Amino acid sequence: MPKTSTTAVPIMENEYVIELLEILKAHKSPSINDFNAVLGHVAAMEKQLEAAVSELAAMRRDLAEAEKHNHPIKNTMQKAVIAMQGQVLDLREKLAALKQSVIDGCKNALAAFKEKGISALDNIARFFKIKPILETIHTGADKAAQAADRAVANIEAASTRYHEAELHMKNAGRALKGKEAEQDMKPSGKIAKVFTAPFRATRFCFKGIRNNAVAAVGKLNHLEEQAAEQKQKKPSIYKTMEEHNRQIAEKERAVPVRDRPVPSTEL
Numbered sequence: 001m002p003k004t005s006t007t008a009v010p011i012m013e014n015e016y017v018i019e020l021l022e023i024l025k026a027h028k029s030p031s032i033n034d035f036n037a038v039l040g041h042v043a044a045m046e047k048q049l050e051a052a053v054s055e056l057a058a059m060r061r062d063l064a065e066a067e068k069h070n071h072p073i074k075n076t077m078q079k080a081v082i083a084m085q086g087q088v089l090d091l092r093e094k095l096a097a098l099k100q101s102v103i104d105g106c107k108n109a110l111a112a113f114k115e116k117g118i119s120a121l122d123n124i125a126r127f128f129k130i131k132p133i134l135e136t137i138h139t140g141a142d143k144a145a146q147a148a149d150r151a152v153a154n155i156e157a158a159s160t161r162y163h164e165a166e167l168h169m170k171n172a173g174r175a176l177k178g179k180e181a182e183q184d185m186k187p188s189g190k191i192a193k194v195f196t197a198p199f200r201a202t203r204f205c206f207k208g209i210r211n212n213a214v215a216a217v218g219k220l221n222h223l224e225e226q227a228a229e230q231k232q233k234k235p236s237i238y239k240t241m242e243e244h245n246r247q248i249a250e251k252e253r254a255v256p257v258r259d260r261p262v263p264s265t266e267l
Contacts, residue, residue: 006103007096011042016106023110027118030226034219035124041216042095042102045137045209049095052088052205058198059084066195076158077195080151084202087144091209094140098133105130123227125220134213134220141210148203152196159192 011017017039024032059081066074105128112120112127 007099010046011039011099011102014103014106016103016110020106020109023113023118024121024124027121029118029121029124030230031121031124031223034223034226037219038128038216038223039102041212041219042098044212045095045098048205048208048212049088049091052091052202055198055202055205056081056084056088059202062195062198073155073158073191073195076154080154080199083147083151084144084199087140087147087206088202091137091140091144091206094133094137095209098130098137101130101133102128122230123224125223125227128220131217131220134217138210138213138217141206141213145203145206145210148199148206151199152203155196155199156192159195 006014021032021036021039023029024035059077063074063077063081065071066077109121109124109127
C-alpha cells in the first residue's frame with residue numbers, strides 16, 4: 001500500500017502540528033494565538049482549493065454537455081477550462097510546498113524544545129520560513145482570479161456572438177417571407193449564466209486564497225514583532241552574569257583589606 005504524502009493530510013491533523021500546539025498551550029505561550037491563526041489561514045486555503053477543484057469538475061461537465069450538443073460556445077469553453085485547470089494545479093503545487101514547509105518548521109521547533117526547553121520557542125516565527133511561499137501564493141491566486149475573469153468575459157462574448165448569429169439567421173428567414181426584421185436580440189444571459197457560474201465560483205475561491213495568504217503574512221509579522229519586544233524586556237544571560245559579577249566586585253571593594261581572606265600559600 002503506497003505511503004500517504006504528509007501534505008495530503010489536512011494541516012491541522014498533522015502529528016507535528018498537533019504536538020507543537022499542545023506544547024504552546026500547556027506552557028501558556030504568548031505566541032499560540034498568532035501561530036494558531038497562521039495555521040487557520042493555511043487550513044482555509046486548503047478548503048478553498050478543494051472548492052476550486054470541485055468547480056473545475058463542474059466546468060468539465062458543462063464542457064462535455066456543450067460538446068455533446070455541438071454548441072457554438074464549446075471551443076471557448078474548452079480554452080477556458082484548460083486555463084482554469086492550469087491555475088488550479090499551480091496553486092495546488094504551491095500550497096503543498098507551503099504545508100511541507102510548515103510541517104518542517106514544526107519538526108524543527110519540537111527538536112529545539114526537547115533540547116533547550118520552552119525558552120527555545122520564544123521566537124517561534126524563526127522556525128517558519130514561509131513568507132516567500134505565501135507571497136508566491138498571493139501572486140498566483142491573483143493571477144488565477146484574473147484568468148477566471150477573462151474566462152467569464154470570453155464566454156459571455158461568445159454567447160453574445162452566438163445570439164447575434166441566431167438573430168441574423170432568423171431575420172434572413174423572416175425576410176424571405178416578407179416579414180419585418182426583429183431588432184431585439186434574445187437575451188443571452190441564461191446560457192452565459194449557466195456556463196460562467198463555476199468560473200465565477202472559482203474566482204471567489206482564488207480571491208479567498210489570496211486574502212488568507214496576505215493575512216497569514218500579517219500574523220507572522222506580528223509574531224516576529226512580539227518576539228522582538230520580549231527580547232528587549234528579557235535581559236540576556238550575559239547581561240545577567242555581568243551584573244552579578246559587578247555586584248560581587250563591589251562587595252569585595254567594600255570589605256576592608258585587613259578583613260579580606262588571605263589566599264592560601266599551601267601547595
